[in-house]
Amino acid sequence: MNVFAIRHGETEWSLSGQHTGSTDIPLTDNGRRLAERMRSVLSRNAFKLVLCSPMQRARETCELAGCGDNVVIDSDLAEWNYGDYEGLTPKQIREVAPGWLIFRDGCPGGETPEQVGARVDRVIARARAVGGDTALFAHGHVLRVLAARWIRLSPSAGQHFLLDTGTLSVLGYYRDIPAVRVWNGPIID
Template sequence: MICLVRHGQTDWNYLGKIQGMTDVPLNDVGRRQAEECREYVNSQDWDFIISSPLKRAKETAEIINKDLNLQIIEMEEFKERSFGIAEGLTLEERTIQFPEGDYPGQESKQDLVERVMSGIDTINRSYPGKKVLLVAHGAVIGTLLSTISNGQIGSGRTKLMNACISNIQHVDDQWKIHNYNQIDHLTM
């Protein structure tokens, strides 16, 4: 079982700016959201935490881990998608400057899918039967959900909220989504 946790809010999330690989830390709301995630997952047994190496995901993982005291493993495969020169722009600014949605320097959708699915396959092969908390980013989790559901949910279809929780499991040689974008544990 893998519990996917999107990082808590950052100032750029609040302002509607696209972050990508820009290493933006959590804000106070994001830290509180991470604490609420910790309270939610604390009642379950986990084997370890995997995190993107970007600050907002690492800090979320560290806050969640406060009482669990698990090993945190950083995996490059779960860094956010690079949005090239669009990083730091609001939706309005992006729409004006890049009406087609093609951002110079952006990681291709196919490269993102291959990177993220390679990471999830590595977890499945390396830690069979383990319960994993995976702290990552909106485009990463959206890509996982979209790939697993053959485009029914996830990227382009589901706006994943900060600090949302989604659960997937590898059963009978395929990934299954138990739930996604769960936010009942959040008060903010």
């Protein structure tokens, strides 16, 4: 089995570097193009399960990528709750919290790394229970934690997985050992 982890396409806030957790903003025109380009790759797979964050940027990516017919909305795939840091850039946050790192410090009024880790552990259990290929449409920070937890690392290890918008990653197995097959793969026409 493989887990296809798809980060939503570009948004205005992903361009500006603003933390976008609960703010429900749409894709840009380029974000929609990135999502449409995934259709040719994802259509080659018969997914037993398609899970998607409830945020419109993820749902729109799922739809444009051709996976919207049997999608199940899963709030465990929502982006990190940034609390007081929602809408701020890392530079703005570091002005009030020097040295801040989300994967270590979490967000005041939002989630800790352990809370996000617990959510993605539920998603992983759900995907493994299906016993076939699964597609997950979600967000940068939550998918980075998912990759870390897939290979049995702590949620803070998500800091080691850079992830661009409109990209496809694939998690699978090396023999019976959870492994990363593809990470941050651009879709090329």
